[in-house]
Amino acid sequence: MTDSRPRVTVLAGFSPAATDAVAHSLLVTDPTLILVAHDLTGVRDGVVRRTVRTSDQVLEDDSTELVHGCVSCTLREDVIPTLVRLSRRHPGSDLLLALPPAVEPEAVAAAYAMSGADAVRLDSFVTVVEAAGLLDDLTSTDGLRDRDRHAAANDDRAVADVVSRQVEFADTIVVWSSPEIDVLERDRLTALLHRLAPWAAHVRIGDSPMVDCTALAARLLRTSRHDPAVPGMLGRALEGYPIGIHDPAGEHSVNAMLFHSRRPFHPRRLHDVLDDLTSETLRGRGHLWIATQPDAAIGWESSGSGLRLGNLGRWLASLPRERWGEASDMRRLAADANWDPYYGDRTTALSFVGLDLDVEAMTATLRRCLLTDAEIADGADGWHALPDPFAGFFPADSEPEPAAVSRGAAS
Template sequence: MTDPRPHVTVLAGFSPAATDVVARSLLVTDPSLILITHDLAGIVDGVVRRTVRTATRVLEEDHTELVHGCVSCTLREDVVPTLVRTSRRHPGSDLVLALPPAVEPEAVAAVCAVSTCDGIAVTDAVRLDSYVTVVDATTLIDDLTSTDDLRDRGRHAAGNDRRGVAEVISRQIEFADTVVLWGTSQADVLERDHITALLHRLAPWATRVRADGSPAAGEADLAARLLRTGRHDPAVPGMAGRALEGYPIGLHDPVGDHRVNAMLFHSRRPFHPQRLHDALDDLSGEALRGRGQLWIASQPGTAVSWESAGGDLMLGNLGRWLVSLPQQRWDEASDMRRLAADATWDPYYGDRATVLSFIGFDLDVDAMTALLESCLLTDAEIAGGVDGWRTLPDPFAGYFPLEGDQEPATVTEGAAS
């Protein structure tokens, strides 16, 4: 059956010029296509400016005043209502939502998945057709290797926005269904191949499209490759939760090509908290990008996320491992997570596992693997059992609180003895 909802193509990218050129190129190919843009220059003062237009005329030009100037407030209080309102006023038109540089597409997907407007779910009003990230070939490598924060570039989206440039760009690329490489005409063949190899390892699941600013024929081809592709699958989780649900988080390609390589590290046994802590600088500094999940022996109930970029490292809480929960609570997890846990269940460790992906330039995979393995518990430490693991010196104590003050009184921790 034909889906009557307007299709929304979400454009993200850190280069406003490149994203704007792609957006306007799409408008030229379809007079009914509507472009929605937001200017966050005044967001710190709680003001967001919005423009809604076609190729030939401006339909809306207004602003929203926010109680709290931040990205999440902008999405809830302006972006979502604008999508729904525009779809109602122009039911025969598809929409292109071009995001400001500081906005990550995963945040848009998360808000749209749960939001309503006038009692109508956003996903009933529009279809989020695809997420497209535009990268500028002339600045991509410098930005991904930069240690700058958004604040250093004047791109921060709130007073307390401490995100790094490399972190934001990496997330924009990883969440994309399609990555558009813009500006390759200004790069030589070797540089273009180098960037293409990097994008493939950062987002092997994404379709890659080159767009060099060709005339009208090129614009029509670009539109055909970006609009109404149906590439977005809302069931696929964000990067932090992909390994938990059994989705791939990267490639294992130690040799690589064009100086870009990648590795995957898997382990069922946990990390020693102190040894892992001591190795963090080396692990986060060697790779251009790191992502995945891990577990620490002293906190055996907690799944921990790993994200590194631009020399910064973020460790977060992904919740409890299923093995640390009473079985009556397993229904709280998604179907895919329970299926993934069942398919890989270990009689000793349950669903607990470390899965890490690293991408870099001439990354020393053997050295990285050896360093990670040196941080795992030894056979003698494993033999101490869960009670012994909890007493290990833990620099991460208190960093990953779980709901409630205590671990559950009755948990299945495996056959430790």
């Protein structure tokens, strides 16, 4: 059956100018398309400004007071209800949701899923990046607070974290370039984005002064690229989805690597090399396990020389079989397909992207952090006696929390 619900295209990006330019380029191609934008300048005081418009008229320009000024409550209390209300008031119009710089697209998908709303369908997530500033943002050690972009008093996210997540979650990436961009710099940026988000469609505009708005709309609107079944970035490998590519040679100085291991990490040896691992890479993501805490799947997320480690929940091997129903179907299928008679579904899967990354050295460093044959032979009783700088950070029965340990710029 044909799904006749209005489609929502979500536009994210850290450069408001580039995101707005793409949004207005799309508006002029369809007089029925409705743009929804939120200004979070006053969100820390509990006030959000909402603008709703078509290509030729402003439909709404209101300010909303929220009980708790934050991104999550803005999504829950205003953004999702606005999309639902507009879909009912304008049933023949598709919607374009332009997110403020501090909002991550995955948060929108999660808020929509939790809302239970079914009046609209999320058609695609498009991230717009400005060519001139992307690499600086990905390597920056600034926090959102340093740029006055933080969305709440306790918003300690780093610029590199937010930009990386915006790129990774996208199913379509638009590079807003300019004729003045050096060709070699442009090619390096293209190589970087393809390694950060190899699953996304990539579009570049702005190489000439004129933008073909009709061609752009054909590539961005009504594509049905969003798959709500695909989990967030930190949970993808657990459910069998790819988290990156292995490309040691790379191109234009950009390369990438994957690291897999069944053996657990020695917690002390891993802890001692965290700074080395994060300083050598632009982006790291995935999950791991350590010998002293064999029940916990631990998420890894690094960018801008900062690192966040967090609890992703329990390994299925640590649960009685009757509790496996708590996991998703894809999680159980991935566990069954790769089950190890000794380790169960416990595994490490890490992806790194860098500039001239020494893949052999990185791989050797990670392998030195794994348990040795002698340590493996000691068994679980011996593992529990190992020194553990992470002790207490990942309680197996706690709710998954993707930011339990922070280091560097993300701390």
